[in-house]
Amino acid sequence: MSRYIMVIDTRRCVGCQDCVVACQTENNVPSGYCRDWITETASGEYPTVRLEIRSERCNHCDNPPCVHCCPTGASHVHERGGVVLVTPEKCIGCKACLASCPYDARFIHPKGYADKCTFCIHRVERGLDPACVSVCPTHCMHFGDAEDPLSGVSRLLATRPHHTLLPEAGTKPRIYYLT
Amino acid sequence: MIEYTSTRHNPGIDPTLHLWGWEIPVYLFLGGLVAGLMMLSGYHLLRSRWDHDRAHGHYVTAPLFSLALLSAGMLTLFLDLEHKVQVWRLYLTFRPASPMSWGSWILLLVYPALAASALLTLPDSLPRLVRRLPVLSRVAATLSGRDGTVHLIGFANLVLGAMLGVYTGVLLSALGARPLWNSALLGPLFLFSGLSTGAATLHLLSHLTPRARGDAPGFSDALASVLVTWLRPPSAPEGSRKLEQADNSFLTIELVLLALFFGGLMTSTLAHQTGARLLLTGPWAAPFWVFVVGSGILLPLLLQFLQAQRRIQSTLVPALLVIGGGLALRFILVAAGQASHWSIALP
Known part of the structure; x- marks a missing residue:
C-alpha cells in the first residue's frame, strides 16, 4: 500500500x-481561486530573525477530518497513495469539509462543489x-x-530536520517542510 | 514577533473564514426550538391520558407549529447548499462519522413522529379542515383510541426531539478545526437552549390557543394573536405557570452549561482559550453578554421568578426574550466559531 x-x-x-x-x-482552476499558495513566516527579533517560505496546499492528512465529516462520501481517500479527493458529482456543497479543515485548504468551486489539491x-x-x-x-x-524506504522523499525525511503544519490538530498531515 | 503573509485568496476562506451566513444559525435555532417543542409535547403525551374534551391548550397547536418551523428550517438549510441539485445524495448513504449524515437521517425520522402527533391533535388544531376531510378525523380517532399508541407517539417525539436537539450542537462541535466549537458540551447546551426556547414558544402558544372554544382555529390565528397579546398582558392560562417554572429550570441548566463550556475551553490549549475569548472579551463579547446572557437568560429568569412569586403581572415578555436569546446564541456561536482557528495560537 x-x-x-x-x-x-x-x-x-x-x-x-x-x-x-x-x-x-x-x-483549470477558476480565476480568483487557488489550490496551492505561498506563505512567508518571519519570526524572531533582529538580529536573530528567521524567514520561512512555504508552498502550501491540502495536506492529504492520514486522519482527514474533511473525509470523516462528509455526509455523502464525496470526500474520500483514494486507494492509490491514500490521496484525499472529492467526487464533484457526489458533493452537495454543504461546506462542512471546509469548516473542518484546519489548513483552510478547500474552497467552493463556482460550480458548487468543494475543490482542492x-x-x-x-x-x-x-x-x-x-x-x-x-x-x-x-x-x-x-x-x-513514504512506504518505500528507498524513495527520494523517504531519504530526505531520514536525513533532514523537518516539520509539518499544525501537528497539534491531530490530522497527521503529509506535506513535510525541510528546515 | 511573527509576521505572516499568504498569497491565498479563495472567496469564503480569505481573509477570514465566512462559509455560513444567516441560513445555518436560523436552521440551528429552528431545529433546536422544534426539538424542545417535540420533547415537551412528547412528555405531555406520555404523562397524560388523551381526552379531547379536556382541551390540551397549547399542546394542541404545538405539533403543527413544529412542522411549519422545521420545514422553514429545512428550507434555510437547503438555501445554504452550494450544489443544490445533488441534495438527494444525502439519502444514498449513511456515514456514521458525519454529524450531517446523522442529522439528515434523524430529520427523516422526525417528520413522521411530528406528523403523527399533529394528526392526533388535528381535530382540535384545525377543526374546519377536519370537518371538510372526515378521513382525518377517523385517523385522529384511531391514533387517540388507545393509550398505548398515544404513549408510543409521545415516546418517539421525546427521543427524536432529544436527538435533534443534541445533533444541532454536535454538528458544530465535531468540526475540530474550529477550537471554539470543539467542546462536547455544545450538544447539551443547544439541547437545553432548544428546550428553553421550546417552553417559551409553548408559553406563547398557550396565550394563542382558545381554551373554552372547542372548534376555534387557533393555529391559523397564531401570528395575529401574538401581536394582540403582546400589547396587553394576558391572564396566565392554566399550565403556563408550570411552563414558566420549566423554562426557568432549562435556563438555569443552560447557564451552568455555558459556564462549563467556557471553563473547559479556558483550561484547554491556547487555541481554545483564544476561541473562548472571542466571546468573553473579544469582538463578539458585547452581543454575547447583552443578548445571550443578559436579555436571553438572566432577565427572563428574573422576570419569570417574579411572575411566579406574583410580584409582577404575567406577560409574554420573558418568553419573547428567551426566544431572542436562543436565536442570538446560534448567530454568535456560528460567526465567532468561524473566526476561531488553530493557527491563531501559533508561536
Missing part, C-alpha cells in the same frame, strides 16, 4: 509562485510528478511514496 507524501525544502524555496501557476494551468493524481497515475513539483525551478519540491 503506497502512501504518497510531498517534501518541500524551505531552504531552497524562493516563493516564485511557479507551483501556483502550474497548478492553475494543469487543473488532488496531488495531480491524474498525472501520478501516468508516472508523472504533480504539476507543481515538475515545474519548480529550484527543485525544492519532492513527491513520492
